[in-house]
Amino acid sequence: MFEVQLGGAAKINLGLVVVDMQNGFVAKDGSYDKLGMNTPLYREIIPKVRQLIDLCKSLDIPVFYTESVREASGIDLLTKIHTLLPKSREERLKIPICVRGTWDAQTIDELKPKEEEGDHVIIKRRDSAFQDTELRVWLQSAGINVLIFCGVDTSICVETSIRDAFNLGYDIILISDATASGMKNHYETTLARVRDYYGLEMNIERFTKMITNLNTARHKKGLDLIEYKQVIDNFISEFGLLDFRDFRVVAPEQAA
Numbered sequence: 583m584f585e586v587q588l589g590g591a592a593k594i595n596l597g598l599v600v601v602d603m604q605n606g607f608v609a610k611d612g613s614y615d616k617l618g619m620n621t622p623l624y625r626e627i628i629p630k631v632r633q634l635i636d637l638c639k640s641l642d643i644p645v646f647y648t649e650s651v652r653e654a655s656g657i658d659l660l661t662k663i664h665t666l667l668p669k670s671r672e673e674r675l676k677i678p679i680c681v682r683g684t685w686d687a688q689t690i691d692e693l694k695p696k697e698e699e700g701d702h703v704i705i706k707r708r709d710s711a712f713q714d715t716e717l718r719v720w721l722q723s724a725g726i727n728v729l730i731f732c733g734v735d736t737s738i739c740v741e742t743s744i745r746d747a748f749n750l751g752y753d754i755i756l757i758s759d760a761t762a763s764g765m766k767n768h769y770e771t772t773l774a775r776v777r778d779y780y781g782l783e784m785n786i787e788r789f790t791k792m793i794t795n796l797n798t799a800r801h802k803k804g805l806d807l808i809e810y811k812q813v814i815d816n817f818i819s820e821f822g823l824l825d826f827r828d829f830r831v832v833a834p835e836q837a838a
Contacts, residue, residue, distance in 0.1 A: 583724065584643045584793075586800045594753070596793075597726040598638045599711060600647045601733030601740045601761075603631060603693050606679050606686035607650075608734065613679040613686050620764035624734050628692050630760040630786050631732050635693065637790060641797055644724060646702045647695045648711045650739065651682040658707050709742040718750060728753040730789070732760035737768035744780055754781030757789055782821050792817075 585595045606613040608624040615621045635645055652658055656678075660667060680687040682705075688694070695701035704717045711717050721729075729752045731740055740761055744754050756776045763769035776783045784792070795813075818825055 583726075584638075584641050584797070585725070586796055594728045595724070595726045596638075596643045596728045596730060597721060597724065598635065598643055598645045598730045598732070599717075599743065599747075600631065600635065600645060600689075600693065601711060601731065601743060602648055602650050602735070603628075603689055603733050604649055604680055604686070605688055605690055608690050613677050616677055623762045623764060627732075627734075627760055627762045628690070630757070631693055634730075634732055634757055634760045634786055634789075637786075637793070638730070639699065641793060643730070644700065644702065644726065645695070646704055646711075646717065646720070647689055647693075648704045648706050648715075648717075648733070648739070648743070649680070649687060649689060650706050650708075651680050651687045652678065652707070654678065654681050709739045710746045711739070711743040712746040712750065721752070727751070728755065730755045730757060732757045734762050735768075736761045736763040737765070737772045738763075741772045741775070744776060748780045755789065756781065756783045757786050758783055759785045777822065782823075784821075 583595055585593055587593045603624075604612075608621060608628070609615065610621075610625075612621070614624075638645055656662070678686075689703075695703050702720060704711055704715045704720075706713065706715050708714070721727075729747050731744055731747075731754065733740055740756070744756065748754055754776065756773070758773055761769075763772070773783050814827070817823075
């Protein structure tokens with residue numbers, strides 16, 4: 583586990599959530615591709631998601647994959663319970679998408695979860711990674727309180743999962759170049775919402791710098807207090823954060 587003490591009993595413990603990088607949504611010849619949806623934008627982020635997964639695994643940060651599925655019978659379709667549905671949801675009436683047990687529903691080969699490496703797969707049936715799933719129990723069992731998000735679609739399942747996570751008490755980091763939306767304006771809006779209301783938004787290069795510094799700091803004793811204060815000042819300013827030193831006790835070992 584990647585755990586950093588904040589001073590006293592306070593600490594942060596990170597986990598990565600990879601949202602819906604499935605054949606049906608991302609791959610060529612998947613359901614979305616057959617429907618003519620903007621899947622190339624989804625495929626563009628595959629190398630960054632792979633890089634992020636590898637980085638997290640190298641630092642012993644647990645990885646949780648969500649897979650959004652439907653039953654072949656259609657019992658869990660939105661049209662079974664909703665009356666007022668936007669037309670953007672009608673694709674599920676044309677082609678079965680990510681039916682449980684099919685290739686369509688599986689995570690793409692480039693990112694496929696590996697049980698032998700401790701990867702976890704969360705099966706979900708709605709936009710949120712938390713609704714009617716095991717994710718919260720698993721995170722609590724592991725003591726994870728900070729979630730790193732990537733995957734698709736930025737403005738739908740990723741954002742819904744982020745909102746739920748925040749309201750359940752988790753701190754949020756969204757990796758901007760490891761997430762994608764079929765509509766650029768929706769993508770930009772979600773990034774702005776995360777920055778303004780829910781947590782940190784950064785690209786993988788900035789995240790790598792942050793997590794490398796954290797990893798160094800948690801193994802290092804006797805940090806220079808003046809240097810530490812400057813690092814924290816710069817970090818708070820860069821991401822427009824409340825100064826957590828005003829309401830949390832933080833030790834120098836936690837320099838970001």
